[in-house]
Amino acid sequence: MAKAVTIALDAMGGDHGPGVVVPAALQALERHDRLRVALVGDADTLRGEMTRSGHGEHPRVFVVHASQTIGMDESPSQALRLKKDSSMRVAVNMVKDGDADAAVSAGNTGALMATARYVLKTLPGIDRPAICTTMPSIGGFSRMLDLGANVDCSAEHLFQFGVMGAVLAEALDGVDRPRVGLLNIGEEEIKGNDQVKQAAQILNESRLNYVGYVEGDDIFKGTADIIVCDGFVGNVALKTSEGVAHIIAHYMSEEFRRNPLTKLAGLVALPVLRRFRQRIDPRQFNGASLLGLRGIVLKSHGSADTTAFAHAVETAMMEVDAAVPALIDERLDQLLSERQES
Amino acid sequence: MAKAVTIALDAMGGDHGPGVVVPAALQALERHDRLRVALVGDADTLRGEMTRSGHGEHPRVFVVHASQTIGMDESPSQALRLKKDSSMRVAVNMVKDGDADAAVSAGNTGALMATARYVLKTLPGIDRPAICTTMPSIGGFSRMLDLGANVDCSAEHLFQFGVMGAVLAEALDGVDRPRVGLLNIGEEEIKGNDQVKQAAQILNESRLNYVGYVEGDDIFKGTADIIVCDGFVGNVALKTSEGVAHIIAHYMSEEFRRNPLTKLAGLVALPVLRRFRQRIDPRQFNGASLLGLRGIVLKSHGSADTTAFAHAVETAMMEVDAAVPALIDERLDQLLSERQES
Structure with missing residues (x-):
């Protein structure tokens, strides 16, 4: 069996926030025994949403409190400077700190890219991450x-x-x-x-x-x-x-x-x-990959529903299983050294 | 009644050439009494196509011979340099010489733009024509x-x-x-x-x-x-x-x-x-306008059928009626002088 995977979810992001992220997490958890989920956001709200979904406690869900949220229209630099305890930032931090294998957010794309780039940094040889x-x-x-x-x-x-x-x-x-x-x-x-x-x-x-x-x-x-x-x-x-x-x-x-x-x-x-x-x-196509970073981050569509968000979580799991950042690093290295030799 | 309009058709252009252009011309002629059409291309082929369509002679169709055709993949500069007697070039020349009010071609877009720009020139104040x-x-x-x-x-x-x-x-x-x-x-x-x-x-x-x-x-x-x-x-x-x-x-x-x-x-x-x-x-949307030129030229989709090509001919008629190049010239002049005043 494939190894356990922990995904940090920005539970406050997107048009629907916890109302979609929590049931989507539960859907993915039901399908994958080896999945653990960190719900990042306002702890009270998230526990309330868990209770509403009939899962006051779930053995593979843990709530990580974050006091701020980033608006869909907020500028990336402002989000980066002023929202250091946002659900998005905390979720990405967890990837950096090794507390999660990947992060998924349906929040502001620009802010997510800026945050992921700032926190995780790009791989060597990659000038710019891409979506x-x-x-x-x-x-x-x-x-x-x-x-x-x-x-x-x-x-x-x-x-x-x-x-x-x-x-x-x-x-x-x-x-x-x-x-x-x-x-x-x-x-x-x-x-x-x-x-x-x-x-x-x-x-x-x-x-x-x-x-x-x-x-x-x-x-x-x-x-x-x-x-x-x-x-x-x-x-x-x-x-x-x-x-x-x-x-x-x-x-x-x-x-x-x-x-x-x-x-x-x-x-x-x-x-x-x-x-x-x-x-x-x-x-069925929801979940865009932020590539070129030293960590795995996926962007869900802002208006994603439960099914769509759960699909993004599953795509994140696949990227974790495949260790995509390491593969990119390896392949780029190989291609660049071939270029120098020729 | 609106005044008579003469449209020069590059009858050899597009994926289907005269097989589409001739019946499309006849369709437009039937709808518009004031329309005259110049079929530009290989005269024998075009007369044959007219006969096949049951119109050996048509009072409002005249055939203008052109000895060359431009391939769909030919480079614009080559077409410009080597195909001075192409059906496309001759059709555009007719607009310049006042023998036609507009030209329509389903041929190579790059060649058509280059030809139209070279032959007709851009309007004052327009750096580049656009499609x-x-x-x-x-x-x-x-x-x-x-x-x-x-x-x-x-x-x-x-x-x-x-x-x-x-x-x-x-x-x-x-x-x-x-x-x-x-x-x-x-x-x-x-x-x-x-x-x-x-x-x-x-x-x-x-x-x-x-x-x-x-x-x-x-x-x-x-x-x-x-x-x-x-x-x-x-x-x-x-x-x-x-x-x-x-x-x-x-x-x-x-x-x-x-x-x-x-x-x-x-x-x-x-x-x-x-x-x-x-x-x-x-x-129903066929017929892209080449704008910014001192004359009216329309590009039909290369794969246009009779209905589609006839639509492009009718759009050309509308541009002639409205005198689009003169209007663009006038409006640009007005906007630029307002800018200088402010």
């Missing part, structure tokens, strides 16, 4: 990074993202030699901007399985296992995807509600539509 | 630019895109004081990159109806009438949208084909699904 998420694709899924931690990226940063993404795909998805694609556009004579062109050269000369440029629609085609881009582009692509999925669902719902006849058709088609919805359910 | 397309949104649609003509944009370029987009929304959509949004991400402390931040300031100080930063999902929410971004980001957002729509359609079709029961449900739901498909049909 990596899973995107559905025909035949499976791909992983995309960065998603907003870094708006301007050099070629070397993009290369490092490629390394980190490849390690994640190998470790979590069991992909052998994951295909790394560089997000670009097809319209310019000599494609893309300077950083992307230089990154292509570095990736091409490395021993990563670099498959070349990919375009926005390739994210969903399964052309690559890893999609590398700067944080500005990645964030726009991610939000755009969410927007398209939302408007399509909106239109479909409107059409089925148009009149009694279409409602009847909707009723007949309901089981199919439900299966379809399950397949595009973003909850 | 602008329509995106569906809840309650209507928005227009987004740039979509790939310019990978790196200064703040001033982004401001110019805002002006051009606003003019288009006023002229074609009849929107009073169109809301201009600047595409950005929500994750960074002080949002976005330097260019975007500076562009926000310029837009804010102008008399455009600037509504602030928007994110990827806002494109489809109707938060703004005009979405301004650099060509790299815009192209990724556009292609990503296409990719999401495609994978959703793919999943849905798979679910309805799963077994006889789901097929039956699909049959019952067919009229609803058909209406739904019509609403997200990209053909």
Whole structure:
């Protein structure tokens, strides 16, 4: 049996706070006997939430008090400076101190990245941590990074993202030699901007399985296992995807509600539509990895529900089992020394 | 009645060439008595296509011979240098010479932009032309630019895109004081990159109806009438949208084909699904405007079918009626002189 894992949860973060984090923790605990959970936040609130969930005490849950919370709109630097006893900060501190194997937060992304970077530090050879998420694709899924931690990226940063993404795909998805694609556009004579062109050269000369440029629609085609881009582009692509999925669902719902006849058709088609919805359910992809740090931190979507947050906790467990930070360190070291030799 | 309009069609461009362009032209001609069409390309082929369509002669169609065609993968500079008698070049030349009011091509985007820019030149005060397309949104649609003509944009370029987009929304959509949004991400402390931040300031100080930063999902929410971004980001957002729509359609079709029961449900739901498909049909948005030039040029999607290409021709007619380049010139002049006065 795999070894015990302790995950520290920022129980106050996200749109729903303890109301989602506590039941999500209980859901994950029920599924995994080897999981222990630290609920970090206002102790009274958390104990109240445990009681409400019918678990006044749980042998694998311990509450860690933190007196502050970080607002969703608070600036990262302010959070870092003024909220040293925030639930987010205390959860990340636990990872640093070895009291937890990983931290999960649905709080403010900028604050989480700044906190994780400040507390845990980056791995040697990694200039900037990146945020990596899973995107559905025909035949499976791909992983995309960065998603907003870094708006301007050099070629070397993009290369490092490629390394980190490849390690994640190998470790979590069991992909052998994951295909790394560089997000670009097809319209310019000599494609893309300077950083992307230089990154292509570095990736091409490395021993990563670099498959070349990919375009926005390739994210969903399964052309690559890893999609590398700067944080500005990645964030726009991610939000755009969410927007398209939302408007399509909106239109479909409107059409089925148009009149009694279409409602009847909707009723007949309901089981199919439900299966379809399950397949595009973003909850199954919840849990973005903050990569490049000396520790494991996952970001849950702010609006995640219990199922979604529990999925993020399980992804954190997988990263712990695989020791992702050590793997990234090792792989980067290897690739950089190969580069020097050649 | 509105005045006669002559549109030059690059009849050899796109994935389907004359097989789509000729019937699309005939479709538009049937709808609009005041439309005249120049079919530009290999004269024999085009006359053959006219005959095949049952119109050996059409009083409002004239064929203009061009001996060359530009491949979809040809480099813009090569096309410009070596293909001086291409169907695309000759069509754009007709606009410059006043023989046509606008040109429409489904050919190579990069080559079309380079040709249009070289032949027609940009308007005074416009540094770079941009490509602008329509995106569906809840309650209507928005227009987004740039979509790939310019990978790196200064703040001033982004401001110019805002002006051009606003003019288009006023002229074609009849929107009073169109809301201009600047595409950005929500994750960074002080949002976005330097260019975007500076562009926000310029837009804010102008008399455009600037509504602030928007994110990827806002494109489809109707938060703004005009979405301004650099060509790299815009192209990724556009292609990503296409990719999401495609994978959703793919999943849905798979679910309805799963077994006889789901097929039956699909049959019952067919009229609803058909209406739904019509609403997200990209053909109704076909025809991207090349803005900032001293003439009207539209880019049709390379894979456009007859309906889609005819739509691009009709959009070109609307731009001719509104005299879009003159309006952009006028508005930019006005905004820049206001800026100097203040």
